[in-house]
Amino acid sequence: MKYMAIGCAAMAAMLCGCATTVARETQLDRKAMTAALEPQDVRRTVEKMVDSMLQDQEFIAEVGGDRPVLDISGIKNRSSMHLDMASITDSIRTKLIRSRKFRFMDRTTSADDLEFMNDQALNGLTDQSKAIQAGQQSAAQMYLYGALSEMRQQSNGVTDRYYKFTLNLKDLRTGEIIWTDEQEIRKQQERSTFGL
Secondary structure, three states: HHHHHHHHHHHHHHHHHHHOOOOOOOOOOOOOOOOOOOOHHHHHHHHHHHHHHHHHHHHHHHHHOOOOOEEEEOOOEEOOOOOOHHHHHHHHHHHHHHHOOOOEEOOOHHHHHHHHHHHHHHOOOOOOOOOOOOOOOOOHHHHHHHEEEEEEEEOOEEEEEEEEEEEEEEEOOOOOEEEEEEEEEEEEOOOOOOOO
């Protein structure tokens, strides 16, 4: 009996020692919980807008087949929501780069970039015909910019929120907006009778 109790205690200790934490993936397409903008709203909206741009055959034909160089400014947040707009901007850039229809300008030339170029030019160890010289970086031909805005209405205990994403692509040479799209999201929330 004594050995059985010791065996059970040892087994319990082993089981506790082997316990693992299980992480579960959150469903991005779950039902909305509130009238606030949620990550799945942003993800779907970004995908729709970029798909709209890539499927616009007239626009794609107009910009040509040589993969024009784009830049993207941070999407502005004109809503009352606190959102990571840099992440939204990154998602747009990533989807466009993966399409292989555009190249993107990176304006963040760092001190490290300049140090690499200077080392190649000055250390005497690099074939100077292949060394990267300052002033050879690509220039953006177009840039993408946009905003998220919000309108809110409240009536009879029901809150309606309308969010609108707008994206515009501007040709820097002509100053023309050569593509634009907008997506609206409507969220509704009823106040609970019990004030919950």
